[in-house]
Amino acid sequence: VPIQSRGETLGVLSLARRTPEPFTQSEIALVEASANQLGLALANAQLYAETRRRLEDLKAAEAQLIEGEKLSTVGKLAAGLAHEVRNRLTAILGHTELLLMGADDAAHARQRLNTIVDETSGAAQMLQNLLRFSGTQTTERQLCHLRDQIHWVLEVKGGALGRDGIRVVTELDSVPPVRADETQLQQVLLNLVQNAHQALAAHAGERVLTVRLSETEGKKVRLEVLDTGPGIPPELLPRIFDAFSTTKPRSEGTGLGLWVSCAILKEHKGTLRAENRAGGGAAFVIELPAATALWLGSTSHATAQQ
Secondary structure (H helix, E strand, O other): OEEEEOOEEEEEOOOOOOOOOOOOHHHHHHHHHHHHHHHHHHHHHHHHHHHHHHHHHHHHHHHHHHHHHHHHHHHHHHHHHHHHHHHHHHHHHHHHHHHHHOOOOHHHHHHHHHHHHHHHHHHHHHHHHHHHHHOOOOOOOEEEOHHHHHHHHHHHHHHHHHHOOOEEEEEEOOOOOEEEOHHHHHHHHHHHHHHHHHHHHOOOOOOEEEEEEEEOOOOEEEEEEEEOOOOOOOOOHHHOOOOOOOOOOOOOOOOOHHHHHHHHHHHOOOEEEEEEOOOOOEEEEEEEEEOOHHHHHHHHHHHHHO
């Protein structure tokens, strides 16, 4: 009896017995019904395998897009940091040349040496921040304090924001940690801060970037990135988290930043929403579940064992 599914023969079901009596019609009907059920089962198994393969391909493609957007962010950071490092190297070179001239007394010479040390340390820290973010790391969830990530991002972006006359305001409440991958959260925060930076840099009015951290009633941690820029065009707002949705020129953005950020936060069981502020400007709001007492306890136990 052929085993078929959707008109395609998948195999054959053979049945035999050692006695000469022929099979009855009811026995043949039973075999045919069994063949039909086998056909459905095989078709479902093939469909499941194909669906699973396609899901794995989609996850792989999504991971590549996230990594690609991360590299784009690294490029933008590198451009900004290059300017900062060049300024510090100019200061170091100037103080070194004055020291070589030997015109300073001991006190002034020591002061110049301290300045050289400070500028060198600052440049090294900037490069270390870039290397830390750009390094290839496996996704690993651990206790993550959002306050630390905010400070890190604002330290990386501080020089560029200051050059464009943007005042940074932080309103950071004491909140519980979240269970997250630090590098991925840094990528999300960098993207939001960079978007606000670009919007404010082209804005003729007041330039204020506010980062706010608070805890909601539903045991969630809320992080808001607010700006006083021109806001989000109303026609873009409903699809702002779609892939390739952007108002920037191609040279300034891929249109994947917010889509990637949204995908990362969904993986962390969090949300990201955007809205225009009543007084002008845009607001991007992240909400993540706070780490549970069970997770905090197990992490503390593991740390103690180490």
